[in-house]
Structures are given as C-alpha cells and as structure tokens.
Amino acid sequence: MLTDPSQKYPATPLVDLPDRQWPSRKLTQAPIWLSTDLRDGNQALFEPMNRERKLRLFHELVRIGFKEIEVGFPAASRIDFETIRHLIDENLIPDDVTPMVMTQLREDLITETVNCVAGARRVIVHFYNAIAPAWREIVFGMSVPQIVSMVEHHIVLFRRLTAAHPETEWILQYSPETFCMAELEVSLTVCNAAIRAWDAGPQRPMIINLPTTVEVSTPNVFADQIEWMNRRLERRAHLVLSVHPHNDRGTGVACAEQAMLAGAQRVEGCLFGNGERSGNVDVVTLALNLYTQGVAPGLDFSDIMAVARIAEECTALPIHPRHPYVGDLVFTAFSGSHQDAIAKGFAAQQPDRPWRVPYLPVDPKDLGRTYDSIVRVNSQSGKGGIAFLLQRDHHITMPRRMQVEFSAIVQTLADASETELSSEQIWEIFQDTYLTPVRERSGFVYRAHQLSQHPQGEHIVLELADAAGKLRTLEGWGNGPIAATVAALDLPMRIDGYEERSLGKGSDATALAIVEAAADSVPGSRFGVGCHANITTASILAVLSAAQRLCAALAVAR
Known part of the structure; x- marks a missing residue:
C-alpha cells in the first residue's frame, strides 16, 4: 500500500460555497422516488432478469408505491423492448405511474427508443453522456463546446420525433454522467444547453438528474455541488432536480440525504442498493431513515420481508443478514x-x-x-x-x-x-x-403430600420416591408449608427468598413458586422452581427443586 496516497489519489476539490445553506436544514418530506431496479439494477446482475421476472418486479414496485419506474434500455436490449411494449400494449401501467427509458445520445438509439414507448400515456426519456475531464479527454476526445453541440443536436432530434406522437406526454430527463467529477461550470453549461434545447417550461416538463456516477468524495462535497447547481440552473421553477447516487465509497445513502437538504427533489435508486460496482443508493434504507425521523416516505414497506423475498427471487442476489431494516439479524441482539x-x-x-x-x-x-x-x-x-x-x-x-x-x-x-x-x-x-426431577441428583422425587394445621404449626406428610422407585414417607413441622417441607427433608438448608407468580389469567392459571435456598457447606445459593395449579403444591415443589440442586452441589463438594 502506498505510504503517501495523496500523489496517486488527490482529494476532490472543495466547492467555493461559503454561504452554503444545506447544513442547517432539516428533511421534512420524502423525495420523488424513481426505481431503477429494472434498468441500472438489472444490468449489474450475474444473469439479467428475463421478461417474467422483470414483470413480476415491476408489479411489486407499483404495489410498494413507486410513481416513476425506469423500465429499461429498449434500444440496447430486445428483452427490455418487448417487456416495455407489453406493459404499454396490455395497459399494465397505472395512470399515476410514469415509466422511464434510457438512451445514449445516438440518433439510431433515440429513434428506436421513441418507437418503443410511443403510445404510452406519459413517459420519461432519459438522455445521458459523460462530461468529466477523464471521459472527455481519454474516452471521447471531445471538447466542452463539442459536447454542448452534441447534446443540443440530439435533443432537437428528440423534439422532432416526439412531435409526431402527441398522444403521449413526453418528459425529458438529462443526466450529465460523471457530474460529481466534472467542473461545476462545465456541468452548468451543458445542463443549461439541454434546458434551452428542450425549451423547458410549464407545458414542457424536464428533469435534470445529477449523478455520483462514481462516488469519489465525501457526501458534504456532493451536497455543495447540488446546492451550487440548484442556485444557478436556468428555468429552475420548471425543472425537477434529481440525484442518482452510487455507493463506491459506501456513503450513497448519506449523499442522497445531504443532496436533498441541498435542494434535490427526486432520488433514483434500487430497492436494496443493487447496481454497478458497489451499487446504487439503497432506497429501502433511505426511505426508512426518513420514517424513523417522523417523515412519511410515501412507499409501503409494512411487509418488508415480502418485498425482500420478491427482490431476491427476481435478482438472484441475497440480502445481507445485517442489512439495515431488512436483514435477518438486523433486529437481533446477542450481546x-x-x-x-x-x-x-x-x-x-x-x-x-x-x-x-x-x-x-x-x-x-x-x-x-x-x-x-x-x-x-x-x-x-x-x-x-x-x-x-x-x-x-x-x-x-x-x-x-x-x-x-x-x-x-x-x-x-x-x-x-x-x-x-x-x-x-x-x-x-x-x-x-x-x-424436571433428576433422581441422580438427590435420590428423591415428589409423589404427593398432605398438610394439616395444628396449634403448634403446620404438619406435612411427604411421599417421595427414591432412586429405585420405592416410596418414602417424610414428616415435618413448621410455621407454614415451606418451613414444614424443609423440616421434613432434614437437610442442612435454609430458605433465603420466596416469590410466587401466576402463569396466565383466570381460574385456569398455573402458579409458579420460586425459592432461594442456601446451605452452610455450599458457596452461594441455589434457586428452586415449582409449577402447579395449586400455589401450595407449587411452593413445596420449589423447595424440593432447590433441595435437589443443593444436594447435587454438596455431592460435588465432597
């Protein structure tokens, strides 16, 4: 391991935002939720879901209460295309649920995407392209002006294609992929170009989605980035500001929470954090974190284990036993x-x-x-x-x-x-x-007793069985049944404590008696328990239980 990692992994620069407001805010309402289980989550599986599993998980997401669901990448997957068409043609998408589809900025892919979803009541089409320096320079070899021109060109194409399908309400979502690693001025330039190209306004809704494509900084830096953009985006009143946190540093949930404080209105993620590399933000954890702060999450997790079972069956990914809220052991204490x-x-x-x-x-x-x-x-x-x-x-x-x-x-x-x-x-x-009577401990087992009262105290006759099963009769006197039983046993023991309980209610309740007994030759004390419908019998059984345990201790001491 490097002794000085700062040369190889320089820290992400801080945002120049001296008057940041998000640290003093409090979350008071849930965001708009977008499930990307069927797209981002699906592409990260060992074996992507087939149509049957996709449909099953889609219906579960609807039942939970998601109003926006990313249903796939139809231009890149025939299964996605056919599944999405099935949902539309069979009218399986509720009126209050909006599907979303994703496409890269390529004319053929955009045309195929529009063909796939045309005829839906309402649909979000998600455009994305990487804008961070490493991608601009290493992957695409493009300048910032070239990226802006590419974004504008493809959005104009999308406007022309969708104009031919007025029966569908079209919503554009634009994501500057790798936003968290890009210069903020570049992000703002590209996003504002997309907003103008789409002509976002009251009748032309638009979503600007800012992802932590690869999580590279602490959550407070991401929150600063969101607040910086939130203040400067054009036509802000006509935009929904969304975030898509990944979990490479293990802080995806924290990034989402702090981004909401910074102005994000919408969160994209997967139920249990599935997704590329370390996963997307975990929506279940994020939603239930809100719930524990008194904020209604707007998603129904009242039978969380049923949700977990369906997710595991559809994705073939197990949920960790210590997963927050859901894991088999998360509410289990061994300590x-x-x-x-x-x-x-x-x-x-x-x-x-x-x-x-x-x-x-x-x-x-x-x-x-x-x-x-x-x-x-x-x-x-x-x-x-x-x-x-x-x-x-x-x-x-x-x-x-x-x-x-x-x-x-x-x-x-x-x-x-x-x-x-x-x-x-x-x-x-x-x-x-x-x-349970154990003859080997003391050589006697309770069979029956008789109690009688006399002026000098109570008299007990105990019937006990010895190790061979032969009955023995013992007699004793005392100021109560417990003292009389001790006397009858003629053992060097004393009773230091007595408590009685009732197991159950009503006339059928069982009595429980507990005695604490001690003997001079045995360190400490021993407890005995008796259980019977009659409290007197239970008390006698408790004394016999303690006596047996003391006798066993005496035998060990010898």
Missing part, C-alpha cells in the same frame, strides 16, 4: 448488555408514546416483522436476553439473582456447543435445571 437494555425498553414502552426501546431505531412491527428474533442467545449473551426470552415465550419472570444463576448455566452450554441456543432450547435447559 448481553444489549439484550438487557432491549428487555427493559419493551417493559417500559407504552403503546401510545414515542418509540424509546434501546438499540431498536424502529419498531419491527411497523415493517411487518415480529419480535421473535430480537433477542437470541449464544456465548456472547447475558442474563437480560435469556430472561427476556423466558418471559416473552413462557411468561417466566425470574428474580435478578436467579437471572445471574441461570445465565451462567446457559452460557456454559452455549460455550460447549459453540452455536446459538434457540428459545426452545433455553426452555428445555430451564425445565431440566429447575422443573
């Missing part, structure tokens, strides 16, 4: 501290209040996603996430100290398995640890 914060956020969130759940910038339900995968457990997880899953899926609310105990058990198993543990697996571990 213990994140899980704890998310669990607390859900507990505190009120349905009619602003969204304030830590680590979740948007409510997954707004995107048609569930809360099922928000917290997942692996070796990096903590007590908060484990407690959250038990509470959400099984209504088990553990005391804080029990969370610490149980998370250590789960962590040990997660480390050993070197994989993620599902909610079902965590529930199995919980049952095995606290609810």
Whole structure:
C-alpha cells in the first residue's frame, strides 16, 4: 500500500460555497422516488432478469408505491423492448405511474427508443453522456463546446420525433454522467444547453438528474455541488432536480440525504442498493431513515420481508443478514448488555408514546416483522436476553439473582456447543435445571403430600420416591408449608427468598413458586422452581427443586 496516497489519489476539490445553506436544514418530506431496479439494477446482475421476472418486479414496485419506474434500455436490449411494449400494449401501467427509458445520445438509439414507448400515456426519456475531464479527454476526445453541440443536436432530434406522437406526454430527463467529477461550470453549461434545447417550461416538463456516477468524495462535497447547481440552473421553477447516487465509497445513502437538504427533489435508486460496482443508493434504507425521523416516505414497506423475498427471487442476489431494516439479524441482539437494555425498553414502552426501546431505531412491527428474533442467545449473551426470552415465550419472570444463576448455566452450554441456543432450547435447559426431577441428583422425587394445621404449626406428610422407585414417607413441622417441607427433608438448608407468580389469567392459571435456598457447606445459593395449579403444591415443589440442586452441589463438594 502506498505510504503517501495523496500523489496517486488527490482529494476532490472543495466547492467555493461559503454561504452554503444545506447544513442547517432539516428533511421534512420524502423525495420523488424513481426505481431503477429494472434498468441500472438489472444490468449489474450475474444473469439479467428475463421478461417474467422483470414483470413480476415491476408489479411489486407499483404495489410498494413507486410513481416513476425506469423500465429499461429498449434500444440496447430486445428483452427490455418487448417487456416495455407489453406493459404499454396490455395497459399494465397505472395512470399515476410514469415509466422511464434510457438512451445514449445516438440518433439510431433515440429513434428506436421513441418507437418503443410511443403510445404510452406519459413517459420519461432519459438522455445521458459523460462530461468529466477523464471521459472527455481519454474516452471521447471531445471538447466542452463539442459536447454542448452534441447534446443540443440530439435533443432537437428528440423534439422532432416526439412531435409526431402527441398522444403521449413526453418528459425529458438529462443526466450529465460523471457530474460529481466534472467542473461545476462545465456541468452548468451543458445542463443549461439541454434546458434551452428542450425549451423547458410549464407545458414542457424536464428533469435534470445529477449523478455520483462514481462516488469519489465525501457526501458534504456532493451536497455543495447540488446546492451550487440548484442556485444557478436556468428555468429552475420548471425543472425537477434529481440525484442518482452510487455507493463506491459506501456513503450513497448519506449523499442522497445531504443532496436533498441541498435542494434535490427526486432520488433514483434500487430497492436494496443493487447496481454497478458497489451499487446504487439503497432506497429501502433511505426511505426508512426518513420514517424513523417522523417523515412519511410515501412507499409501503409494512411487509418488508415480502418485498425482500420478491427482490431476491427476481435478482438472484441475497440480502445481507445485517442489512439495515431488512436483514435477518438486523433486529437481533446477542450481546448481553444489549439484550438487557432491549428487555427493559419493551417493559417500559407504552403503546401510545414515542418509540424509546434501546438499540431498536424502529419498531419491527411497523415493517411487518415480529419480535421473535430480537433477542437470541449464544456465548456472547447475558442474563437480560435469556430472561427476556423466558418471559416473552413462557411468561417466566425470574428474580435478578436467579437471572445471574441461570445465565451462567446457559452460557456454559452455549460455550460447549459453540452455536446459538434457540428459545426452545433455553426452555428445555430451564425445565431440566429447575422443573424436571433428576433422581441422580438427590435420590428423591415428589409423589404427593398432605398438610394439616395444628396449634403448634403446620404438619406435612411427604411421599417421595427414591432412586429405585420405592416410596418414602417424610414428616415435618413448621410455621407454614415451606418451613414444614424443609423440616421434613432434614437437610442442612435454609430458605433465603420466596416469590410466587401466576402463569396466565383466570381460574385456569398455573402458579409458579420460586425459592432461594442456601446451605452452610455450599458457596452461594441455589434457586428452586415449582409449577402447579395449586400455589401450595407449587411452593413445596420449589423447595424440593432447590433441595435437589443443593444436594447435587454438596455431592460435588465432597
């Protein structure tokens, strides 16, 4: 790697705009959206879409709410030509949706393009040509005046061809390709020449589209370029100022956001950022970024996973599992501290209040996603996430100290398995640890009990099965069923804490009892859990659960 890359990669010059306004502005409305999935996105695929997949994706884009859709490059692709004609001839384009087609500045290509879309109610025809110095000098060998003359000539031709088809409303879009690398004065000269040649006005709409054809500078430089052009373009009131950001530096979304602050009214991009090299701007991310700032995006992503499935099937490109808003893992936390914060956020969130759940910038339900995968457990997880899953899926609310105990058990198993543990697996571990009698631990299993009250306290008769299945009867006295059970077991244990819960509502609710028990010869304490329709029985089972676990610890200590 070069020790001094500045000689090989000089920085893009800053724009002379000392009174720039965009940094102090706030986005308050969504732009006009143009989907270029069927053109720019399609030409970047390993295998371009066939007609069937193009039509399927077109209908999905319409359903989502795109009002402008670039449907192809008909002069360069027979599939595009036939697909576009099918959409027009079969009247499959809704009245409020405008298709766009692209062509280079060549007379034969422009003629073929007009023939393809003639008869449509309304259509945008997109002209483009590169204007930056490297392209002028290396690729085309043209001067700026020659480029201006070429643009004017082909737009005049386009006006003559379209005049023969008054049944169609024609909108011209002109893109000075490589705008972000061109001198601003050159960009302005070429764009104003196009505006005059088309004679843009109230009855002759026009779009000036300024692309980051190859992203070469920081987003603030692009925003300065947009604001500079926005102030100087001729007939500005009759233009729609559009941007087409690419993502070579990974900042396509930021470029689009800052360009809108600088005056851009329209954004071209692909649903999930598909496109040449590193892709076009990601429209889903850009739109949902607006949504999280309280701005209605005008696109329907309320079932974002259905959109993702169709896009993946049509393009054969997988969506990254950490893709913002859409990835399978984007709403998933493995980190213990994140899980704890998310669990607390859900507990505190009120349905009619602003969204304030830590680590979740948007409510997954707004995107048609569930809360099922928000917290997942692996070796990096903590007590908060484990407690959250038990509470959400099984209504088990553990005391804080029990969370610490149980998370250590789960962590040990997660480390050993070197994989993620599902909610079902965590529930199995919980049952095995606290609810399932294990004879090898203590040599006794609960069968039945009888309680009776006497002036000196409560008397319990416990029926337990030993390791061989033989019944044993134990008796004990105490000031309640828990104390009586401890006495009957005749073990060196004490009860340091007791809590009870109700699993469910109504008369059919199950009682859950939790005890914290300790023994002098065992470091720390052990929790026991009992679950039964009767709270007294649940309490007795909880004491037996804790006793079993203490006995197991004693056996290890010996």
